Amino acid sequence: MTKDDALFQFLLRMGDNTLILGHRVSEWCGHSPVLEEDIALANTALDMIGQTQLWLGLAGEVEGNGRSADDLAFLRDAWDFRNVLLTELPNGDFGQTLMRQFLFDAFQSVMLNWLQDSSNTRIAEIAEKASKEVSYHLERSGDTVIGLGDGTEESHAKMQAALDYLWPYVGEMFDGDAVDAVLAKEGIAPDPAELRPEFDAIVGAVLAEATLTVPDSPFVHKGGRDGRMHTEHLGHLLTQMQWLQRAYPGATW
Amino acid sequence: MYAQMVKTAGTGVKSRAEMSAEEARFQDRIDDDQKIEPKDWMPEDYRATLIRQIGQHAHSEIVGQLPEGNWITRAPTLERKAILLAKVQDEAGHGLYLYSAAETLGVSRDELTEMLLDGRMKYSSIFNYPTLNWADIGAVGWLVDGAAIMNQVPLQRTSYGPYSRAMIRICKEESFHQRQGYDIMMKMAQGTDAQKKMAQDALNRFWYPSLMMFGPSDKDSVHSAQSMAWKIKINTNDELRQKFVDQTVPQAEYLGLTVPDEGLCWNAEKGGYDFSQPDWSEFFAVLKGGGPCNRERMNDRIKAWEDGAWVRDGLLAHGRKKQAAKHAAE
Numbered sequence: 001m002t003k004d005d006a007l008f009q010f011l012l013r014m015g016d017n018t019l020i021l022g023h024r025v026s027e028w029c030g031h032s033p034v035l036e037e038d039i040a041l042a043n044t045a046l047d048m049i050g051q052t053q054l055w056l057g058l059a060g061e062v063e064g065n066g067r068s069a070d071d072l073a074f075l076r077d078a079w080d081f082r083n084v085l086l087t088e089l090p091n092g093d094f095g096q097t098l099m100r101q102f103l104f105d106a107f108q109s110v111m112l113n114w115l116q117d118s119s120n121t122r123i124a125e126i127a128e129k130a131s132k133e134v135s136y137h138l139e140r141s142g143d144t145v146i147g148l149g150d151g152t153e154e155s156h157a158k159m160q161a162a163l164d165y166l167w168p169y170v171g172e173m174f175d176g177d178a179v180d181a182v183l184a185k186e187g188i189a190p191d192p193a194e195l196r197p198e199f200d201a202i203v204g205a206v207l208a209e210a211t212l213t214v215p216d217s218p219f220v221h222k223g224g225r226d227g228r229m230h231t232e233h234l235g236h237l238l239t240q241m242q243w244l245q246r247a248y249p250g251a252t253w
Numbered sequence: 254m255y256a257q258m259v260k261t262a263g264t265g266v267k268s269r270a271e272m273s274a275e276e277a278r279f280q281d282r283i284d285d286d287q288k289i290e291p292k293d294w295m296p297e298d299y300r301a302t303l304i305r306q307i308g309q310h311a312h313s314e315i316v317g318q319l320p321e322g323n324w325i326t327r328a329p330t331l332e333r334k335a336i337l338l339a340k341v342q343d344e345a346g347h348g349l350y351l352y353s354a355a356e357t358l359g360v361s362r363d364e365l366t367e368m369l370l371d372g373r374m375k376y377s378s379i380f381n382y383p384t385l386n387w388a389d390i391g392a393v394g395w396l397v398d399g400a401a402i403m404n405q406v407p408l409q410r411t412s413y414g415p416y417s418r419a420m421i422r423i424c425k426e427e428s429f430h431q432r433q434g435y436d437i438m439m440k441m442a443q444g445t446d447a448q449k450k451m452a453q454d455a456l457n458r459f460w461y462p463s464l465m466m467f468g469p470s471d472k473d474s475v476h477s478a479q480s481m482a483w484k485i486k487i488n489t490n491d492e493l494r495q496k497f498v499d500q501t502v503p504q505a506e507y508l509g510l511t512v513p514d515e516g517l518c519w520n521a522e523k524g525g526y527d528f529s530q531p532d533w534s535e536f537f538a539v540l541k542g543g544g545p546c547n548r549e550r551m552n553d554r555i556k557a558w559e560d561g562a563w564v565r566d567g568l569l570a571h572g573r574k575k576q577a578a579k580h581a582a583e
């Protein structure tokens with residue numbers, strides 16, 4: 001694998017994570033439990049779509065085939081997507097959405113923190129910009145997980161159920177492969193396994209305050225970040241997201 | 254308008270002789286263009302009317318998220334998706350400012366929400382129409398936000414301070430929305446045949462419902478006269494509708510689209526367009542619940558409220574626990 005091949009794959013992973021999760025979060029629009037959450041979720045989705053434009057834009061440049069961020073977002077099929085499975089899971093209830101967001105934000109904040117010192121200055125610049133937004137997301141999703149985990153009996157039970165459902169999808173975020181090895185050697189991106197202790201510290205502190213228990217199960221769902229096997233959900237998401245571009249090829253919008 | 258057919262409380266404008274001393278002082282302040290603030294004395298009818306008007310406006314912003322939200326997951330480019338998300342986020346923010354303005358009159362956001370959900374309060378008729386193709390998102394920004402601006406720009410001068418200040422903030426954002434909507438229409442109108450067809454289809458469906466936003470003619474209404482005397486209504490519905498048509502027709506022509514009104518023609522004498530009235534029986538039917546999307550919109554809002562109860566309760570309970578722990582520590 002050449003360095004550019006690895007770099008392209010890595011940028012797709014970054015951009016597809018924010019694209020797919022941003023899409024999921026945007027599905028809440030107008031349906032949240034309180035007005036403040038409608039605003040916050042729209043804002044989170046908006047930030048993630050903005051970050052997608054940067055990551056996929058750079059991916060297109062690195063690939064060198066003239067594909068724009070939009071081409072990559074709207075004209076690839078599921079097997080070419082490189083987002084982790086966690087991001088494509090359906091929203092479920094508000095608790096599940098916020099738990100998914102928190103787990104992702106915790107990972108993303110540690111990742112971006114590392115990337116700010118990447119030897120690739122373009123990546124470092126994007127990471128710096130995105131990391132301001134993500135620290136705010138993390139603060140918010142963490143507070144909500146705490147509030148609902150340590151709220152009523154009902155909200156506690158729902159948050160524990162969300163954590164039990166989502167936890168098996170956490171491991172994939174830290175599961176490095178040949179792509180990561182090439183980039184780690186060049187100081188461009190980390191070996192994701194390295195990020196795990198910091199993630200565990202953030203998540204551990206929040207879950208403790210939320211009175212929630214990490215399930216004791218070693219099982220890990222994988223297949224998104226290498227595209228080997230996405231969930232059934234991704235195809236449906238893409239069907240909706242890509243519909244106009246697919247139905248009216250070549251139009252400008 | 255976003256606040257449409259708001260029933261003015263009271264029996265119409267009182268003559269000076271009929272006013273109490275307090276009422277006369279109040280009217281003097283209004284006539285002198287002073288702002289009324291929450292702690293100031295105000296007639297109960299003024300307060301009641303404002304609660305209805307601001308509440309209805311707030312509800313419209315909230316329900317208005319739904320027809321646009323309908324296209325967020327299908328927006329055709331990342332940039333369009335971002336712009337639409339930002340717009341819908343703004344609308345929710347408008348709802349928030351307006352609920353806060355209403356709260357200064359002594360009614361809580363939860364009370365207002367319950368009145369919306371059980372049908373005692375209304376929202377603008379326009380949001381009971383569906384968004385069926387991508388150009389509808391352009392048409393909503395161009396026409397619906399455009400019509401809202403017509404009404405809200407004068408309301409920046411309204412007599413109630415918190416309402417006026419909310420309008421000033423909101424108007425800035427609404428003009429963005431309108432420009433962005435028009436920009437979508439432009440792309441569509443200059444696009445492929447299919448896109449042109451979408452644009453024309455959107456205009457065909459949104460034209461008359463947009464004219465309805467201003468409400469039926471109220472030039473002879475005693476209620477409107479009272480609201481105008483209180484400066485919580487600045488222009489008549491017909492004045493605003495005329496202004497809207499005069500502004501919008503040339504914009505449609507520039508897009509190369511046809512306004513779906515055979516009666517439309519320039520009247521040099523009045524310096525404005527003559528145009529056909531919308532079907533007012535349709536308007537009244539929509540207000541009573543008989544529009545294409547009334548059921549869906551209310552079901553969505555009711556579901557959001559009911560499904561969200563455990564979240565609101567959980568966060569409240571946590572807040573109380575934290576308070577208690579703080580007290581114990583002190």
Ligand SMILES: [Fe+2]
Pocket residue numbers: 314343344347423427
């Ligand atoms: Fe608005």
Ligand SMILES: [Fe+2]
Pocket residue numbers: 314317344397398401
């Ligand atoms: Fe609006």
Ligand SMILES: [Fe+2]
Pocket residue numbers: 344398426427430
């Ligand atoms: Fe708007």
